Amino acid sequence: MDGRDRRSVQVGPHFSEQTFDFLEELEHRNNREWFEEHRSVYETELKARMLEVIDAINLRLDAFAPDYLRPAPKAMLRIYRDVRFSNDKTPYKTHLAANWPRQGLEKTGGAGFFLQAGVHGVMVAAGAYSPGSPQLHAIREYLLDHHDEMRSLLAAPPVVRLAEPLEGRPLLRAPKGFPAEHPAADLLRVRSWALFARLPGDAALTDGFVDAVVARFEALAPLVDFLNIPLATVTPLEREAAAGRRRA
Template structure:
């Protein structure tokens, strides 16, 4: 079982403090080693996730990882690099807008596991809200289950301050209908990330996220059939 190396987290911590092209260039070998370490972990993780999630099939660790380089063209934050590694498992690959499983690796106890649907396009947002309106009890059973709450607490995500168009403020599902994203997020300490049990910790978290992802993806797949 692959174990994340301390040097990987120390590189990410140092990058957060020295986020310049000059520093990165001088420490390119450290970056390459850290990225390789993360990808080796992901390759093994995929083998485990494939046992319960079909979307993990026919993917490789290197295909899950987001680029370290930031797009600063339209941002006030001009730091050239992300200070973390991020990987996303979902049907259609890491750039897909479908629900999936996310692993965020960073130094200084900033790592986390997450899943669900992240800021979907308007048509998908509408479809999920309709599903929530029709099947509130099913959704509540998922996000209120001990397997979910013990790891992620309550569902997280940005919410509207007003009532979504087409819905009444007295709707029993209004709390969840106001969300723009529906996510489970579980923080990870550096101690956990560097432990021999980290792989199983991530696998168990992804298993706990699967019912949420399955619920959220269904209306999006139904959209595809209707088109």
């Protein structure tokens, strides 16, 4: 057994049947009274386990994506839903999630890594899912001269093997201000620069859970780094100016 094989069977933190029992029940009893009655289970079988998973992922990220390390409490997303603008007023999410944006780009729409785990499946993602107009413009400008590199990244064997093809929610025609006949025309129409990998929910209950997540993060890391080259140029001031809130 070589080093690669030994890593593939490395024992790591994961979730429990109680984790999923809680989330499954939460789907049917999504109210504050039930949640508070079972808060102790949430603290031990969901929150504590999720923080352990994040810590383990951080240890591995340090080897290939050190600029994305994030303290576990900050990486873990709140289980409370933002219901201000939603017709669905249920107060809690029925999954656990965490994200790892590029350090320094946390508030400016940088690309990063994302993990979501629940009864109905595990989603591992990386990139920039819904970039704002300034961020998307910056990516498109960069692709005019670097589209061949992007195509190579998307066609890399680990990406093809471990992630779904880029869907990207493309426009029907070239975006305004960009040439329709450019060699990168198909890439310029893309509106979402995130790649996804999906695993069955049971994968989160196994010793190899962190290994599976990290393998996909590592495969997608070059894409994330590529996207952050143009995204790092979009400052908060430029974002506000583009949104019409202040003049540059």
